[in-house]
Amino acid sequence: MDAQPTQTPERAAYYDKIAPGNLAPLWENLKALVTPEPVSPCQPFRWRYAEVREHLMEAGRLITAKEAERRVLMLENPGLRGQASVTHSLYAGLQLILPGEVAPAHRHTQSALRFVIEGDGAYTAVDGEKTLMREGDFVITPNWTWHDHGNDSDRPMVWLDGLDIPLVRLLDASFAETWPEDRQPLSRPVGDSPARFGEGLLPIDWRPDAKTSPVFNYPYERSRAALEKLRETRDWDPCHGLKLRYINPASGDWAMPTIGTCLQLLPKGFTSAPYQSTDGTVYTAVEGAGRVTIGNETFDFGAKDVFVVPSWHRLQFDVDEDTVLFSYSDRPVQEKLDLWRERRGNA
Numbered sequence: 001m002d003a004q005p006t007q008t009p010e011r012a013a014y015y016d017k018i019a020p021g022n023l024a025p026l027w028e029n030l031k032a033l034v035t036p037e038p039v040s041p042c043q044p045f046r047w048r049y050a051e052v053r054e055h056l057m058e059a060g061r062l063i064t065a066k067e068a069e070r071r072v073l074m075l076e077n078p079g080l081r082g083q084a085s086v087t088h089s090l091y092a093g094l095q096l097i098l099p100g101e102v103a104p105a106h107r108h109t110q111s112a113l114r115f116v117i118e119g120d121g122a123y124t125a126v127d128g129e130k131t132l133m134r135e136g137d138f139v140i141t142p143n144w145t146w147h148d149h150g151n152d153s154d155r156p157m158v159w160l161d162g163l164d165i166p167l168v169r170l171l172d173a174s175f176a177e178t179w180p181e182d183r184q185p186l187s188r189p190v191g192d193s194p195a196r197f198g199e200g201l202l203p204i205d206w207r208p209d210a211k212t213s214p215v216f217n218y219p220y221e222r223s224r225a226a227l228e229k230l231r232e233t234r235d236w237d238p239c240h241g242l243k244l245r246y247i248n249p250a251s252g253d254w255a256m257p258t259i260g261t262c263l264q265l266l267p268k269g270f271t272s273a274p275y276q277s278t279d280g281t282v283y284t285a286v287e288g289a290g291r292v293t294i295g296n297e298t299f300d301f302g303a304k305d306v307f308v309v310p311s312w313h314r315l316q317f318d319v320d321e322d323t324v325l326f327s328y329s330d331r332p333v334q335e336k337l338d339l340w341r342e343r344r345g346n347a
C-alpha cells in the first residue's frame with residue numbers, strides 16, 4: 001500500500017493533457033502530502049552570537065536604524081533560505097539599536113516578541129507607553145499596536161525578534177502602516193502597564209479587547225527568581241528540567257495568540273531525556289553552556305547563542321553549568337487546531 005502508482009506512457013500523456021487546465025493527479029502526490037510523521041524542510045542550526053554580533057555591528061556602520069526602519073539581521077533556516085523563516089511558521093532576527101537611535105513607529109498585523117540579548121536601558125514604546133529593557137526581558141508587541149524603539153542609554157542594545165511573519169504570509173493577512181513621525185506620542189508613564197496588569201491584579205472594569213497579554217514586559221529578574229525558588233522543592237522534569245510558560249494573566253492562555261514562549265532552567269550536569277514535539281522551536285541561552293542534540297546533529301552552545309529545533313526532531317540537552325533557556329514556537333496555534341503532539345523519551 002506504500003507503493004507509488006506505476007508510471008506508464010498513457011498516464012504521463014494524460015498528466016500532460018490535463019496540466020494546462022490547472023489539474024493534477026492526487027495519486028501521484030498523496031504519499032508526499034499526507035506523511036506518517038512530520039517532514040519538515042527546516043534544518044537544525046545554531047548561530048553563535050559572537051559571530052552574528054560582529055556582522056550586526058558592521059551593519060551599524062552601514063545603515064542607521066532610521067533608514068533601515070528596523071536594522072535586523074534575519075536568522076534564516078538553512079532549509080528555508082530566502083523566506084525570512086527560522087521555522088516554517090516563524091521568523092527570527094537580531095535587531096541592533098545604537099545609542100541615540102530611533103527605529104520609527106509603525107504597526108502591522110504580525111505579532112512580535114523581543115528577547116533582550118545585550119544592553120540595558122533602551123526602550124520600546126507600544127500604544128503610547130514605554131518600557132525600558134534589560135538583558136533577559138521578554139517584551140511583547142501585540143499585533144496592530146503602534147511601536148517604535150529607541151536607545152537613550154550609552155550602549156548598543158541587541159534583542160532577538162520573534163515574529164509570526166511566515167504564518168501571517170501563509171494566511172495572506174498582512175496589513176501595515178507607518179506613523180507620520182518617528183516617535184508616537186506617549187499617553188501613559190513608564191510603569192503604567194506593570195501596575196495595572198503585572199501584579200496579579202486587574203483594573204476592576206477592564207475587559208480585554210485583544211488576545212495578547214496586556215503585560216508587555218516580563219522582566220528577567222522576576223522570571224529567573226521564580227525558577228530559582230522552584231529548584232528548592234520541585235523535581236526536575238526529565239525532558240525539560242524546570243520549565244515555565246509566559247501567560248496572559250487575563251485568560252491563563254499563552255502570552256501571545258500565535259507564539260508560545262517559555263523560560264527553563266537546566267541544572268549543572270543535567271542530561272535531558274529525548275523529547276520531540278510538533279512545534280518547531282527557537283531557543284536562546286540566557287546563562288550557561290552545554291550541548292544540544294537535534295536530530296542527528298550536536299551543537300555546543302553558550303550564553304546568547306540561538307538555535308532552532310525543527311518539528312518532530314529529537315531534542316536532547318547536556319549542560320555543563322546551570323543553564324537558562326528562553327524559547328518560542330507556534331504551539332498556541334497548533335493546540336487550538338488540535339494538531340500539537342509531543343513524544344517524551346524513546347516511547
Ligand code: GTQ
Nearest residue numbers: 070072093095112161163
Ligand atoms: O521591530 O517592528 O525583526 O516590524 C521584523 C519586522 C522587527 C519591528 C523585525 C518588524 C520588526
